[in-house]
Each structure stands twice: as structure tokens, then as C-alpha cells.
Amino acid sequence: MAPNRIRTLLIDDSAFMRKVIGDIIRNDETLELVGIANDGEKGTEMALELKPDVVITDMVMPEKDGMYVVQTLMDKYPTPIILLSSLEKTNARIFDALQSGAFEFIDKPTDLEIVRIGKYPLVDLIREASRTDITVLKAKQLAKKNSHAHSFSQPANYDIIVIGASTGGPGAVEGLINNLPKNLIIPVVVVQHMPPRFLESFAARLTLNSPLPVRLADRNEPLKGGTIYIVPGESNTRVEFNHSEGEPTFVFTNKKYNEYNNPSIDCFFESVAEVYGSRSIGVILTGMGRDGTMGLAKIKEKGGFTIAQDEESSVVYGMPKEAFERGAVRQVVKLKEIPGFIISCL
Numbered sequence: 001m002a003p004n005r006i007r008t009l010l011i012d013d014s015a016f017m018r019k020v021i022g023d024i025i026r027n028d029e030t031l032e033l034v035g036i037a038n039d040g041e042k043g044t045e046m047a048l049e050l051k052p053d054v055v056i057t058d059m060v061m062p063e064k065d066g067m068y069v070v071q072t073l074m075d076k077y078p079t080p081i082i083l084l085s086s087l088e089k090t091n092a093r094i095f096d097a098l099q100s101g102a103f104e105f106i107d108k109p110t111d112l113e114i115v116r117i118g119k120y121p122l123v124d125l126i127r128e129a130s131r132t133d134i135t136v137l138k139a140k141q142l143a144k145k146n147s148h149a150h151s152f153s154q155p156a157n158y159d160i161i162v163i164g165a166s167t168g169g170p171g172a173v174e175g176l177i178n179n180l181p182k183n184l185i186i187p188v189v190v191v192q193h194m195p196p197r198f199l200e201s202f203a204a205r206l207t208l209n210s211p212l213p214v215r216l217a218d219r220n221e222p223l224k225g226g227t228i229y230i231v232p233g234e235s236n237t238r239v240e241f242n243h244s245e246g247e248p249t250f251v252f253t254n255k256k257y258n259e260y261n262n263p264s265i266d267c268f269f270e271s272v273a274e275v276y277g278s279r280s281i282g283v284i285l286t287g288m289g290r291d292g293t294m295g296l297a298k299i300k301e302k303g304g305f306t307i308a309q310d311e312e313s314s315v316v317y318g319m320p321k322e323a324f325e326r327g328a329v330r331q332v333v334k335l336k337e338i339p340g341f342i343i344s345c346l
Contacts, residue, residue, distance in 0.1 A: 005032040006130045009052040011043030011069060012084060013061040020109060021056065021084070021122070028123050040064030044072045047079060054129045056122075059085045059094060059105070067097050074101035078138050080129035082122075084108050092201045095170055101137045103129045103315065104167050107195050128167065128288055128316050136168075136315055156346045158305065159186055159279040160223065162272050164265035164295070166193035166287025168315025172335055173285065174206060177228055179339035182211035186346070187223040189231065189239075189272075191265045193287065196233030203230045217250045236264045238271035248275050259291035265319075269295020278303030281342060285335070286314040290322045297328035305345055306330045307338060 008025050010033060012018050018036055025033045034050050037043030040057065041064040047055050055073065059066035066083050073079050083105035085094055094105050109120050165173050169192050177188065194202060199216060206214040210228060217229040217237060222245060231237040235252040242249045257264040265284075269292060272280050282299040284292045286309055300306045306329050308320040313335035323329050333341050 005030055006054060006126060007032050007034045007050070007052045008126060009033075009035045009037070009043065009047050009050060009055045011037045011040060011055065011057040011061075011066075013038050013058060017058070017084070017108060020112070020115065024115065024120065024122055025126075031123065031126060040066065040068045044069050047073055048077050051077065052079065054103075054126050055079050055081045056126070057081060057083060058108075059083045059097065066102075067093065067100070070097045070100045070102045074138060078134045080132050080134065080137065082106060082125055082129055092205045094198065095202065095205050098170050099174075103132060103137060124288065125167070128318070132315055133312075136313065156186055157279075158281050158346060160272060160276050161186060161188045161281045161283065161342060162191070162269055162299075163188065163283045163285060164191045164269065164287075164292040164319070165285035166260075166265075166289065166291065166316070166319060168286035169193065170202060172309065172315070174209070175335060176283075176285070176338055177206060177214070178209050178211070180210075180212060180228075181343060183226070184212060185225045187225055188212070188228045189217070189223070189268065190228065191231050191237070191263050191268050191292075193260060193263070193265075193291070194233060196262065199230055199233050206230070219252055220249050222247045222249045231263045231268060233262045235262055236267040238267060239275050240271065241275050257291070259289055259294075265292035266295040270298050273298035273302045273304065276302075276304070280304035281307065281345060283307045283309075283338065283342070284320050284323045284329070285309045286316050287319040288316050289318055292319050293323045293326050293328055296323050297326060300328055300330060307341065308332050309338065310334050 025031045035046045057066045057069045080103040085105045086108045109115050114120050203214050214228045217231050238251050239248050240251050257266045282296045296306050308329040310332050311317040
């Protein structure tokens with residue numbers, strides 16, 4: 001007996017995109033396209049009636065948009081929702097939708113050759129969405145800004161905190177950094193899988209509630225304590241010790257990695273292990289795939305402290321699970337407890 005197919009509903013006001021995305025779904029034997037709508041209101045009504053396993057919706061539509069779909073369904077019939085986006089980098093609305101409970105977002109396909117050869121990752125995303133715990137998506141809430149200071153009466157035990165995240169990461173990262181102390185004395189670097197144009201608006205969004213300044217890392221920029229850096233996505237990023245300046249700096253590289261590129265978590269974590277060694281804390285959060293496992297293992301090998309988000313609080317328990325099973329993790333911690341746990345290590 002064939003396994004049940006994943007019942008999927010598509011909402012998009014573009015006839016061309018409905019055809020492209022619809023064909024991707026129809027051509028996969030594990031998926032079933034149960035309905036198509038050309039606007040948010042009709043699509044929401046269809047979702048409430050058909051009760052699909054996953055909803056795919058355009059983010060920008062006339063009248064009722066993707067935000068309406070997310071907010072209405074998460075209130076009336078919580079469902080994993082994948083957002084199709086063509087938003088500009090200065091538009092942070094996509095992060096509002098994620099915070100409201102959407103599963104993930106993906107750029108609309110602009111290169112049909114990528115679709116033709118099966119490199120457009122929508123199908124994998126649908127499968128992961130269908131397996132996610134809806135209670136984790138419903139529990140997404142904007143973390144409050146931490147206005148408290150921590151007493152650093154002695155030199156810190158570590159010199160850097162590095163965080164890697166993918167699917168489900170924006171909300172997890174936001175909750176983590178918002179609960180770090182406002183007087184943190186070491187740098188924090190975040191490697192988040194995301195289309196490059198969105199990373200600038202992601203950094204701007206984090207700044208709104210973070211107790212610490214948040215900025216995109218720049219080429220040859222030295223790492224400063226008390227600053228949160230988001231690595232850009234136009235290339236992979238490393239940290240190297242600048243001997244003339246006497247301090248670690250960000251450098252960009254064209255080196256490619258097996259699991260993910262631009263930005264690669266493995267790339268940055270590997271360099272952190274080389275430069276900071278036992279003085280580093282590495283954290284792997286929710287996400288699909290295996291990126292970060294190799295880099296986290298190198299941090300642990302050098303004597304650094306390695307942390308993975310637990311399964312229960314992960315939107316997708318892919319990267320943390322892989323890192324744990326490969327022996328790269330020293331401690332598994334619930335998401336809401338990670339900030340306090342990190343501070344206890346310092």
C-alpha cells in the first residue's frame with residue numbers, strides 16, 4: 001500500500017507562478033495538490049475547508065496577503081505554511097510572518113533551469129514542513145528585550161560565541177540574542193541560512209529588540225566585544241588573525257563546502273576553531289541538513305564548548321540531530337534555556 005501523500009494547498013496571484021509551483025508539486029509522487037487559489041482570502045477559506053497538511057502562499061498579494069494567510073490559519077487551523085517571496089531586502093515583513101508562525105520562506109524560482117533539473121528545494125521543504133510539530137510553530141513569540149546586565153567580575157572563560165541556524169532559525173536566533181546580557185564582553189557571530197538580500201533586513205530587525213548592537217560583518221572588520229555580527233551571504237565567511245593589527249578579523253572566501261554555501265556554517269565554525277580554539281562556544285540551532293556538524297566538531301576537538309538545540313524546541317531537528325549523533329555536541333539545551341546556559345559558561 002502506497003504511503004499517504006502530503007496534501008498541499010497553493011495560494012498565489014500569479015498565473016505563471018501557480019503553473020510553475022503547481023507542476024513541481026504534481027510531478028512528485030509523495031505530494032498531492034489539493035487546491036489552488038489566486039488570492040489570500042479565497043486561499044484561507046479553502047485551507048479551512050480542505051485542511052491540507054501544508055500551505056504554500058505568496059507573501060505579496062493584493063487585498064489579503066501572505067501575512068493575512070499566516071495570522072488567520074495559525075488562529076483558526078494551525079498549519080505549516082511556506083512563504084513564497086520576491087520581497088526586496090529592505091522589506092522586513094517576511095520576518096513578521098515567520099514570527100507569526102510561518103514555517104519558512106523560499107525565494108520564488110526565477111531560473112526555470114534550476115526547477116527543471118530538480119535543484120529548486122521546495123519539495124524537501126514541504127516534506128520537512130509536514131513533519132514539523134505545529135505546537136512549536138504556534139509558540140513563536142517575539143522575545144522581550146533583556147535589559148539586565150551580568151556581573152562579569154572576572155575575565156570571561158571564552159572569547160567568542162558562534163551560532164549556526166537554518167530552517168526555523170530567524171525566530172530562534174532572535175529569541176536567543178534578545179536574552180543575552182546588555183553588557184556582554186565578547187563578540188557573537190550568527191551564521192543564518194538565508195538569501196543574501198534578506199540578511200541586511202534580518203540584522204536590522206534584530207537591532208530593534210537586541211540589548212546589543214547588531215550589524216552585518218564587513219570584509220577585514222575586526223571582531224569587537226559586545227557586538228552581534230550577522231555574516232553576509234554573497235560568499236562564505238571566515239575569521240582570521242590579522243597579525244599586523246593584532247586581532248581577529250572577518251575575511252570572505254570562495255572556498256566551497258559540501259553541505260551549504262553562502263553562508264556556510266562549517267566554513268565559519270572551522271575558522272573559529274583554528275583562531276580561538278578552546279576559547280570558543282559553538283551553538284547549532286534548528287535547521288535542515290548537516291551544515292555545521294563538521295565545524296562544531298572542530299570546535300569541540302580544540303576544547304571549545306559545543307551546544308545543540310533540543311528536538312522538542314526545534315522547528316526542524318536536522319542540523320542539531322546530525323551534530324549530536326556525530327559526537328560534535330557537548331550539551332543539548334532547550335532553546336529558551338540557551339542564553340542562560342551560555343552565560344553560566346562564561
